[in-house]
Amino acid sequence: MPDFEFLAARPEMRFAEAGGASRLLHLVSSDTLAARLDALPKAQAAFAKAQGFGAGAGALCLLPGPEGVAAALLGVGDAQARSRDRFALAKAVPLLAEGAWALADIPPDLDLHALCLGWLLAGYRFERYAKSAPPKARLVCPEGVDRAQLEAMAEAEALTRDLINTPASDMSPDALEAAVHLLAKRHEAQVSVIAGEDLLAQNFPMIHAVGRAAASVPRLIDLRWGDAGPALTLVGKGVCFDTGGLNLKPGASMGLMKKDMGGAATVxxxxxxxxxxxxxxxxxxxxxxxxxxxAGNSFRPGDILRSRKGLSVEVNNTDAEGRLVLADALALADEDKPDLMICMATLTGAARVALGPDLPPFYTDDDPLAQALMQAGTAQADPLWRMPFWAPYESKIEPGIADLDNAPSGGMAGSITAALFLRRFVTDTARFAHFDIYGWQPASAPARPKGGVGQGARAIFAALPEALA
Known part of the structure; x- marks a missing residue:
């Protein structure tokens, strides 16, 4: 990958360095508009009124001074508008004048952490194939904000977006492995890989079956880091492109399949x-x-595959391949009995029908873990919604001719039955959660440009102290 560097330095996604003068960005709500205008110098107040500034959500008014722009007003609307806007501050970032800016007059119902995170995320640009001008405004890190944590979150999100946004021509299994090696080198982690026919020799038959028809051979990438503390295993679906296999997708459904490795990118x-x-x-x-x-050696509808766990799986649709490769990886992870196992995958369209592109469901039998994840999702502007491992649907994934069915007929409860399928491969790990993410922002929004997007990672990260206690 000589033409692109994952985890490249992005100054526009970091806070301004300490020192030097900064302008004030006043956050103005509908309730505080009159008081804020009264507090301004008369000339600036008159200018704001002449511009028709009314504190509507996202409205920006640059205030003049003797040497150009002196300060700015950013409208955040009323309480209802603020509840609908995940990253209120991000709208202003590309519109502000060059230089350092400091926040002022923050409404008490706006979270400072989320405000700053939104600013940093608004600096993201995908530049592998076309260049664009970065925002020139930089935020001074406010007191009480964990700068290192927020910058790590922003950099992690940039990595996830870069991976998803890269098309399969440059994001094959080979390239995904190379990206993992780059991450490992950055953090002095260890990586091992089992690839091609070695997958069969080392008992990963379903990973091999799904990927054997591709030019870039299938593989299981295994990264390890840290030698102290509780054990956390993350499993991410890395289907770098999904044609649907012999159950070929129609063209309209294949257009976004470069994002089918969004689970891997997010973990x-x-x-x-x-x-x-x-x-x-x-x-x-x-x-x-x-x-x-x-290809001629593609796995077929009607095939019965043996899994690492020993369970047999009838393939009733080759387009339900993600759960097959995840099953072998989950079985391996389960053998170590980690303290917590997280699975992330762009797994089902049913999850999008139920909750839309912006709200990923997750599944766990652990009520305290679910509560920690939900609370962390709210705090990190990374919303989640719990769905049930609904035991009465277990029969839907039992075809009779084999232990499991990878694509139950009927079309109902597709996200739940996929989650139940995966749970069959996690029998010895006490705490387990599966996330059925979308990994894609279908239309640009503040701090979330159209394209690949991380979902759930910040929530999981924030919940780890409680989840691993």
Whole structure:
């Protein structure tokens, strides 16, 4: 990958360095508009009124001074508007004048951590194939904010977005492995890889079956870091492109399939947060990296595959391949009995139908873990929604001819039955959660440009102290 560097330095996604003069960015709500205008010098107040500034969400008014722009007003609307806007500050970033800015007059119902995170995330640009001008305004880190943590979160999100945004022509299983090696080198982690026919020799038959038809051979990437603390294993779906296999997707459904390795991209972003902040955790990251391609040796509908766990799986749809490669990786992870196992995958369209692109579901039988994740998701502007491992649906994934069915007929409860399928491969690990993410922002929003996006990683990171206690 000589033309692009993952984890490249991005000054626009970091705080301004200490020292030097900064301008004030006043956050003005509908309730505080009159008082803020009264507090301004008369000339600036008159200018703001003449511009029609009314404190609506995202409204920006640059205030003049003797040497150009002296300060600015950013509208954050009323309480209802603020509840709908995840990153209120991000709207202003590309519009502000060059230089350092400091926040002032923050409404009490706006979280300072989320405000600053939104600013940093607004600096992201994907520049592998086309250049664009970065924002020139930089934020002074306010007191009480963990600068190192926020910058690690922003850098992790940039890594995740870069990986997802890169098309399969440059993000094959080979390239995904190379990206993991770059991350490992950054943090002095260890990486081992089992690839090609060695997958069969070392008992990963379903990873091999799904990926054997591709030009870039299937592989299981295994990253380890840390030698003290509780054990955390992250498993991420690394389907670098999904044609659907012999159950070929229609063209409209194939267009976004470069993002089918979004689970892998997200766990790598989460791993970066953990390693960058020096968390006392024994971390393991497992990524089954494949391309679900079409060739004479593609696995077929009706095939029965043997898994690492020993369970047999009837293939009723080759387009339900993600759960197959994850199953072998989860079985390996389960053999170590980590204190916590997290699985992340762009797994089902059913999850999008239920909750839309912005709200990923997660599954766990552990109520305290679920509560910690939900609370952390709210605090980190990284929303999640718990869904049930609904036991009455277990029969839907039992075809009779084999132990499990990879694609139950009927079309209902697709996200739940996929989660139940994965749970069958985690029998010895006490705490387990599965995330069915989308990994894509379908339309640009503040701090979230259209394209690849991380989901759930910040929430998991923030919940780890409680989840691993």
């Amino acid at each position: 790598l972003g989460l791993a970066h947060m953990i390693m960058q902040t020096g968390a006392k955790i024994r971390l393991r990251v497992l990524i089954p990296a494949v391309e679900n391609a079409v």
